[in-house]
Amino acid sequence: MSGCPFSKPAFPMPRQCPFLPPQEYQEFQQHAGPTKVQMWDGKDAWLFTRYDDVRAVLGDNRFSGDPHVTGFPSLSPARNAVLDLEPAFIRMDPPEHGRFRRMLTKEFMIKRVSAMRPRIDSIFNRLLDELLAKGPPANLVEDLFLPLTSEVIAGLLDVPGKDHGFFQEQSRLKVLLDVDPSIPKAASDRILTYLDDLITERAKVADGREDLLSRLIVEQVRPGHLTHRELVIMAELLLMAGHETTANQMALGVYSFLTNPDQLELLRNDPSLLRNAVEEMLRFHTIVHYNAFRVALEDVEVAGQLIRKGDGVVALISGANHDASAFENPQKFDITRKADHHVAFSYGIHQCLGQPLARVELQAVFATLFQRIPTLRFAVPLEQVKGKGDHFVQGLETLPVTW
Ligand code: HEM
Known part of the structure; x- marks a missing residue:
């Protein structure tokens, strides 16, 4: 917390431990509640870290997620460059947000996504076969997890396999926070140009095809519910x-x-803990840790604090998921806990649309990985396994392992 009683704490706060939210969040939860912080551009914002308060903000449509509304807080110049681009529905308010989201709801329904499990298992096992055939060491991020998740989402859209490396690289550049703003912007431009071409070609052959883009072209673009550009975004x-x-x-x-x-031993001895384990890792890491920036569209009271129209708000789901009032001993990774009420996929209208898919993929991986490679271990000293500190999405730079 800031040493001077007259100055506001600066946001974002550095993590003391790369795998846990900054300690200040706990202090705010226990002592302060909603706290005024100062952003890099000198402007103030309200920081919410308590579980109940974060849900109250995210569940209230009097807070806008549209970065073009005056007062929307800014995380960094690089993030501004991304938010200045043509918005996808993740940055829209009702009613536009719902119009786009509804077009996709049935695609990500649990039943539909669960039916993808055999395909996901088969991709994962093939990638594992290749990894084992090459032998140790390996970098699980590049050699296994990015290829798996890219192939799954690209399969849904039917994006050619040869282009997976390209969109992986552009995604990586787009979420960097502490770089020249031209870098994430150029990455986004490249991927939009690529998708523009892909969708133009797909439109010529969309009839009768099973991929998501073809379905959207036939059901939404052709009848005039969605423009070509909106589909690209x-x-x-x-x-x-x-x-x-x-x-x-x-x-x-x-x-x-x-x-x-x-x-790990608990999971090995009782595979029925898999579902819990996945929810716990989502809670514990809360990888999309800076997602919920909002601005008040009118005066709103949250947790006894009046937030004035135009005030910027940051609702920290990583704080909420480590609030001891909602999760006992929150800093412990405990796969026996019931963590289902976590907010790692956010809360309210922007709650992650792809969460059933993410869950199925995570369950596929953790049902199999340690079974097929029982001696899996780090290939370098633990201190060398680095978290992605300056990214919009938390993760690991590399995951060097051996077996
Ligand atoms: C572990 C994996 C994932 C995590 C932790 C995650 C987390 C999140 C979070 C926190 C949000 C809210 C963002 C905000 O309020 O600004 C979100 C939104 C979204 N996510 Fe995910 N996500 C994951 C995987 C996926 C997958 C696999 C998809 C599939 C395409 C997906 C698609 C989306 C979409 C479309 C939105 C926007 C929803 C809306 O605004 O209505 N996500 N995600």
């Missing part, structure tokens, strides 16, 4: 949101098991 959101996040979560899940061998 939507496809970019799905492609980006759909692989980088889940791959990072897998890497951090492995990290948690390798650093908590007792928890």
Whole structure:
């Protein structure tokens, strides 16, 4: 916390431990509640870290997620460059947000996504076969998790396999926070141009095809519910949101098991803990840690604090998921806890659309990985396994392992 009683704490706060939220969040939860912080551009914002308060903000549509509304807080110049681009529905308010989201709801329904499990298992086992055939050491982020999650989301959209490396790289550049703003912007431009061409070609052959883009072209674009450009922007959101996040979560899940061998033993002895284990890793790491920036559209009271129209708000789901009032002993990775009420996928209207898919992918990985490679361990000293400090999405730079 800031040493001077007259100055506001600066946000974001550095993490003392790369795998846990900054300690200040706990202090705010216990002593302060909603706290005024100062952003890099000198402007103030309200920081919410308590579980109940974060849900209250995210569940209230009097807070806007549209970065073009005056007062929307800014995380960094590089993030501004991304938010200045044409918005996908993740940055829209009702009613526009619902119009786009509804077009995709049935695609990500639990039943539909669960039916993808055999395909996901088969991709994962093939990638594992290749990894084992090459022999140790390996970098699980690049050699296993990014290829898996890219192939799954690309399969849904039917994006050619030869282009997976390209969109993985653009996604990585787009979520960097502490770089020249031209870098994430150029990455986004490249992927939009790529998808524009892909969708133009797909439109010529869309009839009778099973992929998501073809279905959207036939059901939404042709009848005039969605423009070609809107589909390009939507496809970019799905492609980006759909692989980088889940791959990072897998890497951090492995990290948690390798650093908590007792928890790995529990899972080995009782595979019925798998579902719990996945929810716990989502809670524990809360990888999309800076997602919920908002601005008040009118005066709103939250937790006894009046937030004035135009005030910027940051609702920290990583804080909420480590609030001791909602999760006992929150800093412990404990796969026996019931963590289902976590908010790692956010809360309210922008709650992650792809969460059923992310869950199925994570369950596929953790049902199999340690079974097929029982001696899996870090290939370098633990201190050399680095978290992605300056990214919008938390993860590991690399995950060097051996067996
Ligand atoms: C572990 C993996 C994942 C995590 C932790 C995660 C987390 C999140 C979070 C926190 C949000 C809210 C963002 C905000 O309020 O600004 C979100 C939104 C979203 N996610 Fe995910 N996500 C994951 C995987 C996926 C996957 C696999 C997809 C599939 C395409 C996906 C698609 C989306 C979409 C489309 C939205 C926007 C929803 C809306 O605004 O209505 N995500 N995700």
